Amino acid sequence: MRPGFKKVSRKMGEHKIKNYIKNFRIKDHSLGMAFIVLFVIATIVGWPNFLKVRNLTNILRQISYTGIIGLGMTFVIISGGIDLSVGSMAAFVGGVSIFFLNLFGPDSTLALVLTFLFALVFGSLLGALNGVMVAKFKMAPFIVTLGTMSIFRSLIQYFSNAGTILSVNMGFGTLGSSMFLGLPIPVWFFIIIGVSLHVILNHTSFGRYLCATGANEQVARYSAIKVSLVKFVPYVITGFTVGVTAIMWSSRLNCINPSDCAGYEMDAIAAAVIGGTLMSGGKGSIIGTMMGAVMLGIINNMLVMGGISAFLQQAVRGFVIIVAVLLQYNSDSNK
């Protein structure tokens, strides 16, 4: 039996490409296939408007807000957790950041830089708050973030007196609505953060530890991995991504409504799940999440162009999530 195995493995080295083509199964690339199919359908349904550059950049802009958060969320889900507080956190961080910005008066450019940094730090801190409760006090992530979700929302409503928080800074609005090299600024953040987290997930020891911890915490602990640190960091990263989104969103509107960003957690989780991240943890893909986010955007765009009621769009999204999880479940049980 043994020599046979060896022969097989040698062969694989020699004919790597041949074997790749031979072993290429649509099932292994189902996400890419689904993406292409969806794109083709959208092209046909939305002909000719869908393929217009303006429409495509618009889709990217729309998905970038929740997409950015979805990137952090992917890390949290891989670690075996979940973060429901991101939507409220985005509104909270956005609101407080505008308060901070307004301290500097109407014309300060320095204030824009400082506010952006402030939002990143503040978001990371709020994320750290979730992380401490999950990693240090070993509380269930669902409960912790359900609690903070309510707390953040309530706080921003209190601080704003349930009214709109307006920015007085003249330059603030340009941050979120400008373009750079043909793409909106938030889309650039989506891409840069995505690529960075992809590298961290697949090419650093932290990424390796993250997957190991999510797959089996005990194994990780017995392998001298600092499990509580590995479980803590994803929440901070998510907080950071929330900070980015909070600035992008609030500067786009030049204000924050205390009810803004509600339901962002759903889209962020959906993007991750559609992208193939296992809800039980241990396995996930940042590229998948990015594709998942864009697919959600295409579906929305298609529904709008098809003249389908906005009220039905959430139903379609819910349906897509369930199908994605169902496919995940099936390919898992086939093992």
Next chain:
Amino acid sequence: MTNRSPILELEGIVKEFSTVRVLDQVNVSIYPGEIMGLVGENGAGKSTLIKIICGIYEETSGTIRLEGKEVRIPDYITAKSLGIGLVPQEFNLINYLTVYENIFLGNERKKGVFLDKHKMREESKAQLESLKMPIDVHRTVSDLSVAEKQMVEIAKAMVLDARILIFDEPTTALTSVEVQHLFALMRKLKEKGVTMIFVSHKLGEVMTICDRVTILRDGHLVSVDEIKDLDTTIIARKMVGRDFSQVFPDKIDSTGKPPLLEVEGLTCPNLLRDVSFTLRKGEILGFAGLVGAGRTETMETLMGLRKMSSGTIRFDGKPIKISNPREAVEHGLAYISEDRQGKGIVMDYDIPKNITLISLKDKYVKRGLIDKHREERSGREYVKGFNIVAASHKAPLRFFSGGNQQKVYLARWIDTKPRVLILDEPTRGIDVNAKREIYEFIHSLAEEGISCIVISSEMEEVIGMCDRVYVMREGRIAGHLEKEHITEENIVFNATGIQKGIKKDGRA
């Protein structure tokens, strides 16, 4: 026995998993009321065969006859209704439910739409009593010991009036006393006319309890023999297909070797009391004792996995402090857990990723990024050096046999260049051949100067490998044995506190 007609006949059973033939033309007849042993190395096809009998797998070709009638067993539910029960290796009990709820799980007695709890309790009680199992039916399963859980599994199979009961490696997690209880129970079931299939790696037990033995090798039936025509050497030879006279390598003399690790007064609330021992350079030190005596807990405390309330650890003469596993690794300590799948390997990781999990940061990261080529090269080297049988290095470890998983797990710790290697039940659930490889491997490590601690509940392992042995009982060191004093009697005496050889018929 042979003049009766068989209760279960397997004829020409073939099983293929995507063109790989794992069972080839297996013919076995089992007679009512006998205990049939089923042995073979890992990968020989034992589990596949019992899974076919239980309907978990379906045979590719061949026929199964039950009392002369041909049957198809497409799923486990059908198997149950035909009177075939399985006592699985990993228990399928729900921890939060009580004993009687578990016994009737999926088979609840009802009064109208409501559960008839009273009836279930009474029937469970009667069932347990008839099997002489002293378990209160109201207890929750999470409070039961491993042996008691197994009894519940047996009772669960028996309430369905199982006529054929399959035990899949039932003694793996049991102490020798509990094994005796299990055997007494099996004899009782035999009196009742229950036919049993006993799958085990432990040949001594097979010799004790079985009437006949079926031996498989590489998916083929080697032989079906009466127990009187066999002994453990013959079985081992038939399993492996060749002779191997000595399982254990020569012992390493530890006399005069300098101490490397000195542990003094290690105490851990409710678990360990004043544990002191010395590990010498390049020796193989044994830790014996009953399950739950504190051996695993001692090592886990040493590795920083548990907090100690008092005690000192000296390494190379210098006192050291270990408060987390990372520090233990930095001091050159390595610990192979007894729970390979629960605490050892990452099932979804391939070989290189599993091997580098601990040494990743120190050896494979360049400018913050993992050097994947180096990782793979290292993986290939270990596959060669450890004789790991793998179809592909890229396959997740869940597809590997127990022995190969264990080798990968070992390789991970060897990659940290340890000075002290602690092996907790290193050969649990792996076949004879892989066992011998692991013994030889531990031996060669010790010769290279790495100090090894071997925890084992299999006494012949400790007796065969170690030059010194500490015996633990109830969280304390109960005895220290050296050289010719390492005998089964001495170990049992120290482990239980009872001066009685379990195998000496005269005194027992």
